[in-house]
Amino acid sequence: MSGRxxxxxxxxxxxxxxxxxxxxxxxxxxxxxEVSGQQSGRLGLGEETMxxxxxxxxxxxxxxxxxxxxxxxxxxEIETFASEYNKLFCYRNFIVRDEQGEEMITVFTTFALLSLxxxxxxxxxxxxxxxxxxxxxxxxxxxxxxxxLDEEQAIVRSYRTRYFxxxxxxxxxxxxxxxxxxxxxxxxxxxxxxxxxxxxxxAKEVYEGQTIESYASIQENSEKILSAHRIQDNDVxxxxxxxxxxxxxx
Amino acid sequence: MSGRxxxxxxxxxxxxxxxxxxxxxxxxxxxxxEVSGQQSGRLGLGEETMxxxxxxxxxxxxxxxxxxxxxxxxxxEIETFASEYNKLFCYRNFIVRDEQGEEMITVFTTFALLSLxxxxxxxxxxxxxxxxxxxxxxxxxxxxxxxxLDEEQAIVRSYRTRYFxxxxxxxxxxxxxxxxxxxxxxxxxxxxxxxxxxxxxxAKEVYEGQTIESYASIQENSEKILSAHRIQDNDVxxxxxxxxxxxxxx
Numbered sequence: 001m002s003g004r005x006x007x008x009x010x011x012x013x014x015x016x017x018x019x020x021x022x023x024x025x026x027x028x029x030x031x032x033x034e035v036s037g038q039q040s041g042r043l044g045l046g047e048e049t050m051x052x053x054x055x056x057x058x059x060x061x062x063x064x065x066x067x068x069x070x071x072x073x074x075x076x077e078i079e080t081f082a083s084e085y086n087k088l089f090c091y092r093n094f095i096v097r098d099e100q101g102e103e104m105i106t107v108f109t110t111f112a113l114l115s116l117x118x119x120x121x122x123x124x125x126x127x128x129x130x131x132x133x134x135x136x137x138x139x140x141x142x143x144x145x146x147x148x149l150d151e152e153q154a155i156v157r158s159y160r161t162r163y164f165x166x167x168x169x170x171x172x173x174x175x176x177x178x179x180x181x182x183x184x185x186x187x188x189x190x191x192x193x194x195x196x197x198x199x200x201x202x203a204k205e206v207y208e209g210q211t212i213e214s215y216a217s218i219q220e221n222s223e224k225i226l227s228a229h230r231i232q233d234n235d236v237x238x239x240x241x242x243x244x245x246x247x248x249x250x
Numbered sequence: 251m252s253g254r255x256x257x258x259x260x261x262x263x264x265x266x267x268x269x270x271x272x273x274x275x276x277x278x279x280x281x282x283x284e285v286s287g288q289q290s291g292r293l294g295l296g297e298e299t300m301x302x303x304x305x306x307x308x309x310x311x312x313x314x315x316x317x318x319x320x321x322x323x324x325x326x327e328i329e330t331f332a333s334e335y336n337k338l339f340c341y342r343n344f345i346v347r348d349e350q351g352e353e354m355i356t357v358f359t360t361f362a363l364l365s366l367x368x369x370x371x372x373x374x375x376x377x378x379x380x381x382x383x384x385x386x387x388x389x390x391x392x393x394x395x396x397x398x399l400d401e402e403q404a405i406v407r408s409y410r411t412r413y414f415x416x417x418x419x420x421x422x423x424x425x426x427x428x429x430x431x432x433x434x435x436x437x438x439x440x441x442x443x444x445x446x447x448x449x450x451x452x453a454k455e456v457y458e459g460q461t462i463e464s465y466a467s468i469q470e471n472s473e474k475i476l477s478a479h480r481i482q483d484n485d486v487x488x489x490x491x492x493x494x495x496x497x498x499x500x
Contacts (some may be wrong), residue, residue: 013287014297015418017417018417034264034265162429163436163437182413182414183412183414187413190413
């Protein structure tokens with residue numbers, strides 16, 4: 001597969017982990033974006049350079065496959081590469097491995113380039129992709145669609161954006177969407193279940209001062225445990241997501 | 251000064267920093283406790299060992315002096331040592347230095363030992379302090395008292411504890427108290443001011459499921475800009491704090 005590879009090792013500390021001594025999903029997203037941000041910086045295409053060029057990357061979707069979530073004090077290797085791009089989208093993969101080199105997590109992400117002047121998605125210029133050694137393929141990739149919310153049984157919680165939700169990139173930190181989405185499921189469910197796979201699809205950015213509603217429904221039968229999610233502010237949907245879960249064996 | 255010294259270098263990444271490209275107070279606290287936790291682990295007195303011995307450290311107070319907050323991408327050295335202890339309290343210092351070795355932040359913290367069985371503060375046994383090379387001094391140190399809230403002009407915001415607020419130590423992550431305290435001041439104030447010093451004093455732990463009220467008042471005159479804070483749930487005060495601020499020169 002094409003794409004220039006970059007990797008970093010991170011050791012998980014207590015503030016990255018939940019009460020089950022396991023890396024949290026919000027912190028996983030922080031670590032992934034830290035690693036891809038480092039690659040961009042080293043290729044001379046960091047945040048600042050992109051801004052000067054009039055662009056900003058936006059994330060449209062994450063698709064997670066989780067064999068095992070890393071634990072407190074484990075050292076993990078995070079590898080990333082931009083695999084392919086077309087006129088509109090760039091696809092970036094992440095592989096998280098344990099100290100024995102075993103794959104623990106794979107993440108497939110879809111990025112697009114925002115033109116800061118026009119405030120809309122820009123056609124991807126080859127010169128921005130060349131340093132990443134990503135391959136051009138005009139065919140758009142098929143991406144997963146999150147499972148639909150069960151409106152009848154959905155539960156809802158409100159979240160107000162907070163000052164520290166805005167990070168150095170001037171936007172609500174990407175991990176907050178995961179925080180709002182998952183928190184709605186409540187601790188009885190979250191302490192006894194673990195995520196095996198998931199898709200999160202971003203539709204519209206949440207801004208400071210907004211209070212969003214996070215809806216969630218859980219479907220559980222002998223075949224699967226599936227949660228579906230929607231974050232919205234009045235009629236505007238900010239993101240949708242779904243996760244497949246397994247009971248934690250104790 | 252006595253106390254076995256331990257230090258680590260950390261490089262600040264985007265999720266640790268706010269919109270002003272500056273390390274956030276909640277993340278500063280996370281980094282400090284990560285470093286002191288590492289020292290304890292290396293001395294054979296990590297969280298797990300302490301639990302087996304029937305103890306847990308609790309933090310009673312932080313006193314911060316900030317010459318300059320570190321910026322995005324800076325590498326900082328965090329040094330810590332347990333300086334002194336008496337029957338009831340152990341005092342731990344932190345010094346944050348920049349790449350030139352200049353002191354940026356000093357933090358003076360007061361810890362106590364909780365007996366897990368009795369659920370109360372335990373007398374400090376010498377064998378727990380010996381590895382830290384902390385000096386016994388029977389005199390209790392004088393610690394700062396946070397400035398009082400101006401009840402008349404106080405503003406208030408509610409915060410519900412969330413699932414991911416509980417960290418691997420099984421408690422509301424210490425940094426959340428800073429998050430709730432400071433967020434109440436609002437972004438107009440926070441984007442234009444920086445903390446020069448502060449004191450945060452913990453009275454009672456906040457538990458999962460609780461919704462707390464965060465009160466804040468600002469006193470501003472030609473001599474100083476001072477904010478005072480109280481976090482409480484009904485009649486129970488969880489913590490009090492005050493911070494001295496300066497306007498950010500732009």
